[in-house]
Amino acid sequence: MKKRVVLVGNPNVGKSCLFSRLTGADAIISNYPGTTVEIYRGSLRIEGKTFELIDAPGAYSLEFPCNKAEEIAKELAKNADIIILVLDATNLERSLYIALETLKLGKSTIIALNIWDEAKRKGIKIDIEKLENILQVPVIPTVAISGEGVNALVSRIKDARVASINYENIWKKIGEIIREVQRVEHRHATLKEKIEKLTVQPGIALPLAAFILLLCFYVVVSLGNLIIERLLDPLFSHYYTPILERINNHISNEFLRKLLIGQLVDGKIDFMQSFGLLSTGIYVPIVAVLPFVFLFYLVLGILEDIGYLPRLAITLDNIFHKFGLHGCAIINTLLGLGCNVPGALSTRILETRKQRFIAASLISIAVPCTAQSAIIFGLLGRKGIRYVVCIYATLLVIYVILGLVLNRLIKGEAPEILIEIPPYRWINPRILAKKISLRLKQFFVDALPFVFLGVLIANLLYFTGIVEIIGNVAKPVVHDVFGLEKEAAAALIVGFLRKDVAVGMLTPLNMPANQLIIACVILAVYFPCVATFATLLKELGIKDFAKICIVMILTAFAVGVSLRTILSLFA
């Protein structure tokens, strides 16, 4: 059995960064507490021996875990063979609490005193030798971001030791240690600290938040469209279409031709309407979706890394109270806008069952993922930006109403926000690039097979004529209640697999804008895709999962009917 080495420490002290330095494996690194909610595993070779290195979520306390992420950290620490305790040199006093708790577990331990560079800049001096003597384990100063001290840490893992520190009162002991080893030179507030204070002033924070979010939205949408129209579309039609046409002419088997190339529109291959594996199956993920996914994660990554998200959480905190949540739910929501799966997983940082249920419901119902948004931009953006705005405004209204209602219905506690606001940090391009490529890789690995499957099923539904049967069966709901073409029912079925493909299926139906808006909104709210479903089931348990499904169905009906009524007033 490989020995297990576990990284333990407070949130946002650089565990994941150290993990990726030590293993060369990827981990998402951001500048806010609670980035890591899952367990990352990698391997670490030291002098011919292989160890399993595990990156645990951050915790303030192992004895008193206050959310799911901290419970996971506690379990991992208990089952470790060796613990690398990651302490924040700029925040030693707070770090010592979990340090003493961890040392009490009686595991071989070594300490990485991280963020050492920032501590030096802040005028904090820590006597390493004294700290080693008191804690009885090796202490190595590190700067995980630049890699400084990481080699020294690796070479000393073999020196990890079991400490036995005696104290009656943990707080007294921490006070003693701090007095012994730490000296702080007073400095004047820097410009950065002034900005840090300024950006959470109420008068400035709210307009600033609105400006930043709208700017991000604008950048993603307009740049995304630009990349597609000016770069990818021309490239595709110039180089890829001729290849497809040649393939099309060479295939004699009609079924195979329909499968790969799909239905011809006016005798030509139409990337959004043909629904062949090689036509639509390639075009949707690469051309229609990828630019937006890339830009979204670029913008999100920048916000994450400079440390803006916790400040956004504070600014919006009182709004989220109305939904039984607190400001941190905006972070879950933003992650959900990228992809609902990490969004739902990130609710582990919320404290109670009620909060996790509400946040997971809001994300899976009212927050469209980027892939879905991309096709909405493509489908409705051409008809006019007001239709796109209309869809997002509707989803926002659903988010708010659902939040208000669920807060009333779901019993349980709704603890308030209690968050440490990290300092603003400059973006490290290497880390940002790695994070984006990691998220894109997840998109390719997790999404691409489902896109193909979705396109394949859509194709077969049309090819076999089953689409007619489904349409007739679903007519009482789809047509009579929601006022849509009955063929839209097939899109709702494919929507289980992939929302982007499902929205794409609306293209050939040539529905008027009003119907398209209703269809897009219903596709967003009625059920999440299968990947999100699986995540919800795992995170919430079968009982709450069943409840959330009921909420989804009710919401879809309520929204469909009211939207139809409202839009008919303008028609």
Added chain:
Amino acid sequence: MIPLSEAQIGKYRIVSVVGGFGFQQRLKILGLKVGSVVEVTTVHPMGGPVVLNIDDRQIAIGRGMASKIFVEPVEK
């Protein structure tokens, strides 16, 4: 002595903390313990959080939680 939730911008010393054991423990870990000096830098309107500076760090704490922390002003 006033609850932190009613404090204006300025420096305060924590006099007492009420509430459950877990809650008190968590506050202590974040440095909010009896005797600590905190600087209230922002109080968000409409029941929003109180933003504190403590040892060069910023912490945001909900108003309800802040009402369980009693402070007295520190003379300049």
